[in-house]
Amino acid sequence: MxxxxxxxxxxxxxxxxxxxxxxxxxxxxxxxxxxxxxxxxxxxxxxxxxxxxxxxxxHPRLTEALRDQVEKLLHVSNMYYTAPQIELMETLSKRSFADRVFFCNSGAEANEAAFKLARRYQSRVANQPDKTKILSMKASFHGRTLAAITATGQPKYHDGFAPLVPGFDYTPFNDSALAKEKIDAHTAAVVVEPIQGEGGVRPAELEFLQTLRQACDEHGALLIFDEVQTGVGRTGALFAYQNYDVTPDIMTLAKGIGGGVPLGATLATDKVWAGWKRGSHASTFGGNPLATRAANTVLQVIEEDxxxxxxxxxxxxxxxxxxxxxxxxxxxxxxxxxxxxxxxxxxxxxxxxxxxxxxxxxxxxxxxxxxxxxxxxxxxxxxxxxxxxxxxxxxxxxx
Ligand SMILES: Cc1ncc(COP(=O)(O)O)c(C=O)c1O
Structure with missing residues (x-):
């Protein structure tokens, strides 16, 4: 029984x-x-x-696509390509500001990759090894790995986990004047959610995101949008940055993209990816054919329906x-x-x-x-x- x-x-x-x-x-x-x-x-x-x-x-379309994929192929590693993975890279690049995509399995991992990408860009492309600071927002949420909780501007998530990752700093969300003061010659990147999710569903003001963009440009810092929660149609645009017309240099996705199958993604422009070379980062499962097939189906259904x-x-x-x-x-x-x-x-x-x-x-x-x-x-x-x-x-x- x-x-x-x-x-x-x-x-x-x-x-x-x-x-x-x-x-x-x-x-x-x-x-x-x-x-x-x-x-x-x-x-x-x-x-x-x-x-x-x-x-x-x-969802019948997703169920059918997954059933078909399960019968064909689940995993090969990133030492080889699969067609669903290539299709997803191309779709995400065509439908966003980005040129290339790194796949992983969760939002926290997508943010880890974004932070590593930003620091490496500053040290290897911009030749500014002292530009290491990552500025995030108070009341933000970026995930549960050590770097992701460090970026998360809520002390309750830090409790008992010291020492945190060095080089992070915080500024109040939607306070343009204070953000402008904090972004300086040592800032590698600024990370922000277009709508703070876990922090209480708090939308960024347009003027705030514009200020972050301007200050980043002024100081050679990269702007990272954490769209793990806001991305993939949630806000009525495919990506929330499109509602604001403020374009980041790096964007992270997870949650909705796989429709329930774990998948994370870090997207950026060629300029930013120039900092990574073969072996700079990796994920065993990231972008496997099951997850990417799911994501291709999610994106198709979003468009067709x-x-x-x-x-x-x-x-x-x-x-x-x-x-x-x-x-x-x-x-x-x-x-x-x-x-x-x-x-x-x-x-x-x-x-x-x-x-x-x-x-x-x-x-x-x-x-x-x-x-x-x-x-x-x-x-x-x-x-x-x-x-x-x-x-x-x-x-x-x-x-
Ligand atoms: C904005 C944002 N970033 C990152 C994460 C972490 O994602 P995951 O739990 O997939 O690691 C979340 C999860 O709630 C989130 O809302």
Whole structure:
């Protein structure tokens, strides 16, 4: 007889690493925007694996492409090419400012590569070995490797992990005057999320990103956009920098690009890549045919099914609905975001509301401790948004 949910939860609680605290649900399958647990309860998924499942769950095109790829080839290493990998390099380069792409497996790794790329560019191309400082934003999030937590401007992620990586510094997000002071002759790169995700869904102001671009140009520093969360259609543009018309030198991607299959990518211009030569960096799994086939399919479906338009329209519907709720529930004090990356500020009750929403069959999570985050699959329909708003209202009534 198969084990019950209670049995499995007990085993998980005994053997899971202690850094996670999963909800007491065991998911078994998904279909579009819906997730089903072992007991056939269904949940409207506005977490999407934390902004990962761009096409929702079990999308027929993605499932078919993966099935075909699994039957053909899973992995060969970067000592050889595969066609899906080459196709993805070309597509990403054609659809962004970049000329070349390095593949890895996660957002943190994509950022590690970006930092190494920036420092090496300064030392080997610009001939400025003293230009090593990497400036990041307070309240940012860049991942969990040592360099990525160092870049992450939130002390709670540093706790107990000293010594951190040398050469990082921080400046307040959206404060142009202070950023201008911090960017100087020693700055190798500035890293910024166009919309801070984990920090509470906080969009960068246009003027701030323009100031960063100008100050980087003035001092020969590189501008890195961490688009791990904002990239691949989430904000209604393929990449969020396109909403701002401010072009970085390096961009990192992960999350949505593989539609649920792990894949990270670091993109840059030829000028920047000139700093790397054979052997400068590597990843065993990065860009394997399974992950890149998934990404090619995600990008095709985004284009063919007009999912950028959908992200913009459904995002607007969601924001309007949340604003309407905020007029009736004073706990909601602000609604922010672009496309389908939406936050509703609600103070210290955010966690309680997320739990109550789950009990109403709506999955949302919190960001920045005080904000509800809505990052549903890009395929959501207007009925899904209506359902989510109704369930959220039911949750708020129970608060
Ligand atoms: C902006 C940003 N950068 C980097 C990361 C880290 O990505 P990963 O967990 O895939 O390493 C995240 C994850 O939430 C993120 O939101």
């Amino acid at each position: 198969s084990q019950t949910t209670t049995d499995l939860l007990a085993i998980g609680a005994r053997h899971n690493s202690p850094n996670y605290a999963p909800a007491p649900i065991i998911f078994e399958r998904g279909e579009g925007v819906w997730l089903f647990d072992c007991e056939e309860n269904r949940y409207l998924d506005f977490v999407a694996g934390i902004a990962v499942c761009a096409l929702g769950h079990a 007009s999912l950028l338009d959908n992200a913009r329209d459904r995002g607007e519907q969601l924001r309007q609905g949340l604003l309407e709720l905020s007029s009736r529930f004073s706990v909601l004090t602000d609604v922010r975001g672009t496309g389908l990356m939406v936050g509703a500020q609600c103070g210290e009750r955010a966690g309680d509301i997320a739990v109550l929403a789950r009990e109403q069959g709506l999955l949302i999570n919190t960001a920045g401790g005080d904000t509800l985050r809505f990052v549903p699959p890009l395929v959501i329909t207007s009925e899904d948004v209506e359902q989510a708003l109704t369930r959220l209202e039911d949750a708020l009534l129970r608060l």
